[in-house]
Amino acid sequence: MLARLTTALFRPIDIAWLVVARIVVGFMLAMEMAGSLALGYTREYIEPKFHFSYLFFEWMPHWSPPVIIGLHLGAIVAGIAVAAGWRYRWAAVVLALCYTLLFLAEQTRFINHFYLYCLVAAMLALMPAHRAASADVRAGRVLPATTTPAWTRYLLLFQLSVVYSYAGLAKLNADWLMARPLAVWLAPKASYPVIGGLLGSAAVPWVMSYAGVAFDLLVAPLLLWRRTRPWAFGAAMFFHISNVLVFGLGTFPWFSLLVTGALFFPPDWPRRLPYVRQWIAARVPLPAATPTPVPVIPRSVPVLLAGLGLYAAVQLLVPLRHFLYPGDVHWTEEGHHFAWHMMLRAKSGSLSYRVVLPNGDTDVVYPANYLTRRQVNKLIGQPDAILQFAHFLAEDYAKRGHGQVAVYAESQVQLNRRPSRPIVAPTINLAAEPRTLSLYKWITPAPPLQ
Structure with missing residues (x-):
């Protein structure tokens, strides 16, 4: 069983998808920090006389203004470097570190997608995403590759599926099924030009609530099934673009849409997409027609398998911890963080x-x-x-x-x-x-x- 699992995880697959994922993640995370600087969100870290902390992270220092600005600028530069594949390993580590330090600096700044960005940046630091179409390859710092181990794709697929699925499970509560949260969130948007009249309709919160549950619970399995994948991705496009128009949500809808496309389609999908395929073909050679029948298994495989297993267990169990507490989690907030509860309560x-x-x-x-x-x-x-x-x-x-x-x-x-x-x-x-x-x-x- 373990041997079959190891073989499946280290099976070589086309690296083209990982190149696109690297560019999307690096660019989006750089854009997120640039937007934070441009909109003055850095004030939330600088102006308060007191900073709220996460439990067990009370030791985190209160960063000075130059450090806060430096972390934002560092994330922007590192994100661009990741996208370009320049000094990739160091850039990915710096990107993950800058995001994580800012995430831990102020608990009231907790946003689910910021947490997701921290996780994805850390994952990329472990992946050979710079082995093709990168500045590192052009400079001769790394040998080019046409394939990547399958575990790199499975890990990101797992993480995104967890986000979608747990967000859907969290919506199976009385408030959401009575359209209460969305009724609160949509009420101020009735004055929007063009779509304001629609958003102010009494029926819209109900439609969006039940559509949101269905989308979150079904999108991952439907994307995994080849026959329903195009329809599911069309639904994802509609869902995420609607979020942009109604709620904004910064880079998150675009990040989710692009990463969903990069992960759930076959690994060689960039070679089939108009415009993208020419760019990929010029920079990423096709894998050998007959791939290595037995994947190359590194000596560190026990450590990697243990790490992947532990990470999966944490991601599956931590979002459920609120069931250990009596009462309504949306009232008590006990177990709310890191559970992918999105827009479920308006207080x-x-x-x-x-x-x-x-x-x-x-x-x-x-x-x-x-x-x-x-x-x-x-x-x-x-x-x-x-x-x-x-x-x-x-x-x-x-x-x-x-x-x-x-x-x-x-x-x-x-x-x-x-x-x-x-x-x-x-x-x-x-x-x-x-x-x-x-x-x-x-x-x-x-x-x-x-």
Whole structure:
């Protein structure tokens, strides 16, 4: 069994698809960072007096403005270098490192596609994507190749299938099936020119909700089946371009569409596509007519197999961890990150803190005095972030000589148009509550769906 698996994973396949994937990923990730710089998103890392962290990554430093700008510029240069195949291994490592450091720098900047970009950049660093049609080949730094091991394609196929499938499974909840989240997201878009009247229709959130579930759950298997692949890719084009028109979402829809095309069609598809095939033919020779019957198996295969198996297990299990917690994950947020939950909850409300000093005096603290607007908007609906900021306030008061204070959160939060209620118990001293993976018992029950 293991021998057959190893043979399948190391079977040589046409490298043409990997060349296109390298160019698409490098260019798109460079564009994402260029857009972040141009639109001023770097302020979200620079202006706040406090940065939210991921659990177990509290040790991450608060980067200075030059470092934040440098990470963005580094990602842009590295992305272009990856696309060109110039000093590819180093460029891919730098690209993955810049993205990962920025991802970990501010938890309220969590976006599913940013997380996906970190993963894909790291994967590319392990792949021989520079062995054809690259600056490294032209400079003689690496020997050219016409094939790549099949595991390179399978790994990316697996990752994209996980994203689609888990996004679909996450939509099988009462709020989504009652079109609540999309009704909230689409309401402000009724004023759009041309399509605004359509988006403001009461029926559109329902149609988009059920179409979204069907697309996410079915697109990967339908793309894998040759007979349905053209129709499934047509649906993917419609889905992702619709997202561009309605929600924007930066580079993500284009990235998803192009990478989907690069992965789910046969490895030699670039040789058949008009315009692309001429460019590929001039730079990537055809593989030998009779490929090596027995794939070349490197000595490091046990390590690679163990790594691939561990990675697959993490990607399959981590998105399911929210089932270990009672309650509605869209309310508690316990297990929300890294689970491919996309646009499933719309939260709004208010939040302030009562800081009780040792002498009994009470201060009312508003997060907006310390945080950016985006941070405040995210903080309001995330109990773990509410806890983090309570700890920060306690430490801040201690540094200013006030001693040990108690910190209470006063909140009113609405989820997907459900009735508003406090998201955390206002009687709990959050300064004394530890930050942990365990259940936060001070989170209130989710309001009922009406």
